[in-house]
Amino acid sequence: MPERQMLLLAGHPVRIGGRALDILVTLVERSGEIVGKRELMARVWPDTLVEEGNLKVNMNALRRALGEGPGAPVYIATVVGRGYRFVAPVTVTEEAVFTPAVDPPRRHNLPTASTRLVGRKEEMAQIARDIGETRLVTIVGPGGIGKTTLALAVAETILDQHADGLWLIDLAPLKDGGLVAGAIATVVGLSTDSGSTEAAVADQLRGRQMLLVLDSCEHLIDGVAVLVDQILLRAPGVRFLATSREPLRVTGERVRRLGGLDAPGKSAGLTAAEALTFPAVQLFVQRATDQLETFRLSDADAAGVAGICRRLDGLALAIEMAATQIDAFGVAGLHDEVEHRLRLLEGRRGGAERHRTLAATIDWSYALLAEDEKxxxxxxxxxxxxxxxxxxxxxxxxxxxxxxxxxxxxxxxxxxxxxxxxxxxxxxxxxxxxxxxxxxxxxxxxxxxxxxxxxxxxxxxxxxxxxxxxxxxxxxxxxxxxxxxxxxxxxxxxxxxxxSGDAGLAIRLTVEAIRYWKQLSLPEECRVAAERALDDRYAKWRDRTDDLILNMTLGATLLHTRGPMAEVKEALGKALAIAEDIGDAELQLECLSGLSEYELWTGDSRSAMAIAEKIQALSGRGPSVADGGADAPAGSALSWMGALGAARRRLEGIVRRPVSALSRDPGARFDLDQRLTALGTLATVQWLQGFPDEAQATAETQLREAEASNDAVSLCCALLHGSQIIAMYRRDYEAAWQHYTRGRAHADRHGLRIWRNMADCSCGRLRLYAGRPFDLAAYGQALEEVRSGGFRMRYPNYLTNYGEALARQGDLASGLAAVDEAIALCEANGQVVGIPEILRIKANMIRFGDPARGAEAADLYRLSIARARADGSLSWELRSTISLVRHCRGRGGDDDAEAMLAATYARFTEGFGSGDLVRARALLDARNQSAGRSD
Structure with missing residues (x-):
């Protein structure tokens, strides 16, 4: 009814602001047509220059008044960049036809809600119940948390429950607690002639049934508390819903503390759909859309919006203010700005003065503090x-x-x-x-x-x-x-x-914090801190022990983040020299363990073994330098050198020791976990010796303990150098892929670049054998990064994978050259345990790539078998024998090869469900069936 400035629903007036109603009238008059924003603004504000934001605010209020929302009818459509269109059916009728219901007496003074409450359904329901159970409920929380919005939303739901109405008293403008009674009297319509205004108000409210909403009590807390107490005593039908930054502390008060809106935690791969299940994100998106009609939350922006909401502690006001800047900064820019500048949140032009900026909201609370509190x-x-x-x-x-x-x-x-x-x-x-x-x-x-x-x-x-x-x-x-x-x-x-700091204090903090970075798996952060502390500018604030620990830490973190670079050996060497000079056997052991790991990573097994002998010489020279300290590095070196029996004895000496509730000192620095390293190497040795089931069980133990250790490097090692490798050896490619995926993501998450590259290289063989796509160029790049980082321990294996991929793509000559280089590297560095498998792969490449060289392939198979036998590697021997039998059967058969396969298979006592043993059994059964048919 435009002539009467009224909107009716089922004969009852709808609460709607005048400007919003003017917008509705304009759109309905032009039903089905696009009405431009400028035209609407000129119609609704004919004599006032306003910004587009005013139109958006009133349009949002209009949509709420019409009940628009998910699953509800749509009345107004937004035409992006042009304006709005009224899309619901319109019937024009003479005003006389309408018979509005008689307006009831005015029973409240609640304002029309300008925003829709988000994410507070449980709180609303609880507070509504509280009001029914007790006479004073106070919503308490910091400024900007949404106390007033929640109180008004609750009040809206219980309008009809109080015979004498529901009245909002905004106390924010008042400066004196003595004015509170007068404010209540004015709003409710009381006369106060008595000299005691508090008593007069309380007496006049006696016999009335009403709810008083006291908003923003904190700056008048004492005066409000006195008045509320009197009214509760004298007027039993009056109830209160208060908002404050602290409780009133009145007898019978029920306090409901309001926390921030829930926001997503830090999570990789957060999607928009997942983020929108959180109220803080819902609020941000609603306000951002109000500001920028084209805004839609995408998967790419979900983590950024979640970060903004977390940084703002779920404060509704702060989130709303940030969202209004979306058109100026975008999500990424806004995230950075919110991280660094509180003043970004410039806020609203309307609303209570204390809410116009977030800083003003906090300043409001700060100004109320006593000096000692400030x-x-x-x-x-x-x-x-x-x-x-x-x-x-x-x-x-x-x-x-x-x-x-x-x-x-x-x-x-x-x-x-x-x-x-x-x-x-x-x-x-x-x-x-x-x-x-x-x-x-x-x-x-x-x-x-x-x-x-x-x-x-x-x-x-x-x-x-x-x-x-x-x-x-x-x-x-x-x-x-x-x-x-x-x-x-x-x-x-x-x-x-x-x-303005203190360099001496900084050095002491860095040294003491090393074990914290280690325990939280932050090797890159620790590396940067150690490098900074070792800068020559701070030399006069460091003593020799500081230099020792910082260099040792730098070497260990560099090794596991960047690889075995020359700087690793330099740092560990400096640390060892100091440890030897001061006679600290414990720290010597840590330095030697790091150097042993470094040499293994460079592929130099002989040097690693020499360092293990130095560790052995330290045995018994310190309270905790026990016998067996050399077992882990010696066991690893011996395993690469092909001495599997000796390696296994050393490794079992480590892993069979009792495990305490904490598998290692949780307060340790970035030293290496010898037990976990030994478990991974032992699993490989067990598989090589022909015990696939034992190997799997050991790998599972390593993974379980690595997960419990909460150490990033240990978990990468267990996943990529333990479980993935054993799964591939057993030809369980699905399990191997799962371990790779998890290990790769873990390395990325913790900034372990060298482990990420190793993961990609180890995945090469998995892709080849599991029939997954193989990007030769990408693999070559990863291979080069591993090589440039100095990593040689598994580099020949990776190089062999590259050569096999080249051969499969038709370049047999380049593939064979890569494999020959891999064999030469193994021989030169003493890491010969993998040579039988590399020879087998080379034979396969020749067999399939150049069938005319079949005899050469057969010779390579037999050479592989001989080397495997020399090392005691039953599993390599079986694998090469399988390949030889298949090759010979394709060329007419070979009884010696067949007998060799049967004899090799017979030496196994377990693992009959693993891939190679299943294949060998199938070959043997096929030969037996063939022999039966010929009989």
């Missing part, structure tokens, strides 16, 4: 993550607060929603929201207190990590404790290495 909040902002009361006291209590008084200050900051508190491990931990922390840090700098507070924080962080011990429990327990500290370590290091 000082404490500023200092606590130096913590990058959660903290306990003792930590808070160490950093903030010395800033002019006594210990006892400080406990009270922390309690008041929690009550006022500027600190959050939660129970963890039977104690209370505290944290600031990121948005509050950013604000408080700025205030700390303004007050000239930043460096002093940062120093206290860095000194406390150093003391805490120096004193921390894993203690009883699991590796996961220790990892959880490390993860709770790592962000503060990073903050302390950032300041300590900075222009």
């Amino acid at each position: 000082r404490a909040l500023r200092c606590l902002a130096t913590f990058a993550s959660s903290f306990r009361l003792d930590a808070a006291g160490a950093v903030a209590a010395t800033a002019g607060h006594g210990a006892d008084a400080f406990v009270g200050i922390v309690g008041r900051l929690v009550a006022k929603s500027l600190l959050s508190a939660e129970v963890r491990d039977r104690s209370v931990v505290y944290r600031l929201l990121d948005t509050t922390r950013d604000f408080a840090i700025a205030k700390l700098a303004e007050a000239g207190e930043l460096d002093n507070a940062r120093r206290r924080h860095a000194e406390f962080t150093l003391r805490s990590i120096e004193q921390a011990e894993p203690g009883p429990g699991t590796v996961i327990d220790w990892s959880d404790r490390c993860s709770q500290t790592i962000d503060d370590i990073r903050e302390a290091l950032r300041w300590a290495f900075g222009p």
Whole structure:
């Protein structure tokens, strides 16, 4: 009914703003036509210059009034870039036909909702129930969390439950608690002639049945509490729903603390559909779409939007403000801006003054604090993550607060929603929201207190990590404790290495933090930190032990992130020289273990064995330098050299020792886990010796223990150098592919570039044998990266895969040249255990690529068998014998080869379900059946 400025639904007026109704009238008059945005704005705001955002806000309010939403009828269609069209059927009728219902007496003053509540259904239902059960419910939470929006949404659902109405009293504009009673009287329509306004209001409300919504009580908390208490006593029919940043602390109050909207955690491969199941993302997308009609959340942007919502702590106001910048920055740019600048959130032009910017919202709370509370909040902002009361006291209590008084200050900051508190491990931990922390840090700098507070924080962080011990429990327990500290370590290091920092403190922090980086599988971060600490600029702040540990750490992290580069040996060599000079046998052992691993990775088994002998010489020279320390490196070296029996004895000496609840010292630095390394090598040795089932069981043990260790390198090793290899040996290509996929993703996630390249190279053979696509160019590039990184331990295997792929694609000569190079590398470095298989593959290439050279292929098979026998490698012997029998049967048969296959198969005692044994059994059965038919 445009003449009466009224919209009816079933005869009852619909609550709708005047501007929104004008937009509706304009669109209905032009039903089916596109009405441009400028034309609408000129019609609705004829004498006012407004921005397009005003039209969007009112259009959203209109859609809500019409009930548009998922599954509901659509009335208005957006024509992107042009305007809007009313698409529902329209019937024009004389006004006299309409008989509106008689308007009921005015029973509330709730505003028309300008936004739709997102993600608070459970809270709404709970608070609605609370109001039915108790007379005072207070929604408590930090500024911008959405307290007012939630309170209004709850009030909308219970409008008809109070005979004398439901009334909103906005207390934000008031500056004096004595004015609260007058504000209530004015809204409800009371007369207050008594000298005591509070008492008069309470008396006049006696006998009434109503709900009073008191919004923004925190700055008038004492006055509000006194008045509410009087009304609760004198007017039993009156109930209250309050919003505040701290409780009123009135008898009978039920407090509902409001947290941020749920947002996705950090997750690789997050899709848009998955992200949109979280309320924080839903809110962002709704507001972004309001701002930019063409915005749609894509899979590519899902992780970015999730990161924005997490960084903003799920604060509804902050998310809304960020989303309005989508047209200026896009998701990626907005993510970066939110990460670095709180001032980006410039906010709304309308609404309460305290909500116009996020900074103003926080400033509103900050201004209400006492001076000692402000000082404490500023200092606590130096913590990058959660903290306990003792930590808070160490950093903030010395800033002019006594210990006892400080406990009270922390309690008041929690009550006022500027600190959050939660129970963890039977104690209370505290944290600031990121948005509050950013604000408080700025205030700390303004007050000239930043460096002093940062120093206290860095000194406390150093003391805490120096004193921390894993203690009883699991590796996961220790990892959880490390993860709770790592962000503060990073903050302390950032300041300590900075222009106003303390280089001596920075060096001590770096050395003590090494075990934290190790336990959290952050080798690349640790490598960068060690390199920085070893810079010549900081030499005068380091002692010899610092140099030893930093070089040893640099060598280990470089090895597992970049490969066996020359810098690895240089760093480990420096560390070893210092350890020998100061006579520290423990650290000598760590350095020698690292050098042994380095030599194995370069493919030099003989040098690795020589280092193992040095380790053996250290036995008994320290309290924990026990016999057997050389077993793991010696066992690995011997296995590559083909001495399988000796290798197995050494390796079993490691793995058969009792395993404690923690398989290794969880507080250790980036040393190598000898047991896990030995398990992987032992699995290979067992398979080579002809025990496929034992090998699989050992690989499974290695993987299980690596997973429990929470160590990135150990898990990569178990997946790629243990389980994947054994699965391929057993010809279980599906399992091998799963291990590869997981190992590759794990290496990527932890920045282990050399392991990623090794994964891609080891996958070459898997692709060839499992019939998967093989990208020769990409494989060649990965091979070159491994080679340039100095890695030679498995490089001949990878090179053989490359040669086989070349031959399969028709370039037999280049393929054979690659395989011959692989054999030469094995012979030169003493890593000869794989030569029988390489010879077999070379024979296959000739057999299929140049059938005229069949005799040469047969000779290579027999050479492979002979070398396998010499090493005691029954599995290589069986595999080559199978290939020889197949080759000979294609050329008329060979009784010696057939007898050899039967004899080799008979020496196996297990593993009859593995691929090679199944194939051998099939060949033997086929020959027996053929012989039976001939009989």
